[in-house]
Amino acid sequence: MIRRRSTITATAAVVLATICLSAPLLQFKQRTSSNNSDDATASSSLLRPQQQHQRHRQLSLPYHNEDHSIPTNKAIQKLHTSYNTAGPLSAPIITPHPISPYTLEDVLLLLPTFHDIFGVVIYDPPSDRFILHYSNNMRWIAGCHKLITSFQALAHSLRQMFPEDAQPNVPELALALSSGDYPGVGHNDCYVGLQPPPCVPTDLAPVLQFGSAFKSPDIYPTMISMPMAQINHVSCYQTFAAHSMVCPYYLPRSPGNPQGLVFEETVGLHWDNLIPQVVWRGTDFSYLHRLYPRLRQPDFEMDVGSKLTKIPYEFNVKVAATRAMREVYDQLIPRWKSVVWTAEAEREAEEKMKVVILPWANMKFAAAMHVGVKTPTSDLPYYQEFEEHGIPAIGEGMSLETLAQYKYHIDTGGGGGTTWSGTLEKLGLPGLLFHHETPMKDYLHDKLIKWVHYIPIKEDLSDLKEKFDWAESHPELAKQISDNATKLAKALGTPEGFSIMYKEFYDTPLRSVVEAYQPLKQQDGSETPVDWKEAMSAIIGKDEFLRPIMSCAGYYGHDCEGLVTDLEFSRAARHGATGRRE
Secondary structure (H helix, E strand, C coil), rough: CCCCCCCCCCCCCHHHHHHHHHHHHHHHHHHCCCCCCCHHHHHHHHCCCCCCCHHCCCCCCCHHHHCCCCCCHHHHHCCCCHHHHHHCCCCCCCCCCCCCCCCCHHHHHHHHCCCCCCEEEEECCCCCCEEEEEECCCCCCHHHHHHHHHHHHHHHHHHHHHHHHHCCCCCCCEEEEEEEEECEEEECCCCCCEEEEECCCCCCCCCCECCEEECCCCCCCCCEEEECCCCCHHHHHHHHHHHHCCCCHHHHHHCCCCCECCHHHHHCCCHCCEEEEEEEEEEEECCCCCCCCCCCCCCCCHHHHHHHHHHHHHHCCCHHHHHHHHHHHHEHHHHHHHHHHHHHHHHHHHHHHCCCCCCEEEEEEEEECCEEEEEEHHCCCHHHHHHHCCCCCCCCCCCHHHCCCCHHHHHHHCCCCCHHHHHHHHHCCEEEEEEEEECEEHHHHHHHCCCCCCCEEEECCCHHHHHHHHHHHHHHHHHHHHHHHHHHHHHHHHHHHHHHHHHHHHHHHHHHHHHCCCCCCCCCCCCCCCCCHHHHHHHHCCCEEEEEEEECCCCCCEEEEEEECCHHHHHHHHHHHHCCCC
């Protein structure tokens, strides 16, 4: 049985709750919106956006200072020796900010720090159900289906993991839940480098983030990176919590398991027979638009077409278009930067008229979102126009079996700065992974060691060609890195390996958060249960309205029910739980 830490005095009646509990929330709002004290500086920008961005100089944040230089061969060999001695799952996870005891009020204090995709989960003893609350002050956006998927998995896991703490005769339990490709935090000068971290007060309650999270623990100190809201991530951990079974997604692909990972033996390909190109296929998404609002997709007429009218008639149009794209390279999102590299690689190969040379880069879009539907880029005029002028934006879709034919892969980040499933899948392939390092991470990244499992690539991809050339000139070391990545991917598919991941990234954080919660208690110390609904209403006051939108018993995977009719979370939840995201 998990025993929560000693309870605190909260309220015995609504009047007392209003006096004792709403004042701290008011003080919190005043503290976070004030610029008159040093303590408020780090958190004020989250709740009240600064209006003078142009006067600030961008600071050097922790994730901008990572070392991307190429180590010596001796240093890489030393890393490999140490890793092979310790085992494939030996990499320590990044220790999150210590979880301090927290209360229902502390959970509600998180509301001003989020803009959307954030919920308050409360176990209600009288009904014996877990209830998800969403603020009327937050937008309900398409990404909220990931919040629903996460809540459904969380409710089921809490019931399985803590059966004695989820009964009608126990106190309430409150948890903060968020999800999404990118955390739904409010605007923050700190996040974009205009103020130093931390970006929120360091004493906030813990937030379980089922999705991409900030790589630096200094950004949002109490945010805990959890498995992503996808069927091959959080749903697999939910299954392991209930049945101690490893999902088929982590097992080798076979006729009986078409959803599994692809390894060298799956396709019968060996390192020396792989195509020496950096390959990528995926969808044209935006990229961390809240962090980098100025990064964009190219505009053909502005960036290319207008410049082609000024070139001599005999000049090569493809060369001119490629040069035009390089001129705006710094303004483009990373996936379009990779297209520029591919265009330049093709022009370089075309120059060698007498020798057939394979372009070193083969990174193209297979699909894009068009009126809300993922559509092949070959069907869209926007991409066709670039293609006609030598900018290879259109690529055929590739299965994992097809991708396995290539020697080099890259997991270029999308909307949330990562690829969710792409990294795991490419670790298993017989080729080598160039890992796109961004300000964001997925929980799995904490098990990856640079130059052991992957070769790190800068956020702007500026060192991609240099790292490719190094790998080509150091085939033995490159193959060792690829082999290490494959060992890790295979280890995840074993009961022993997945149990380690489950312990570190699911069981331990959930237990830590549950144990840290301090339920409401009567001021006179009596055992009479406190009405958490009245207390919550008193705490948040009239400025915020949390409404229950879904409840789950948690006994089965599908015993949830919607409590509102104006949100389309049921259909969205099904969509959010499936599909490969790249």
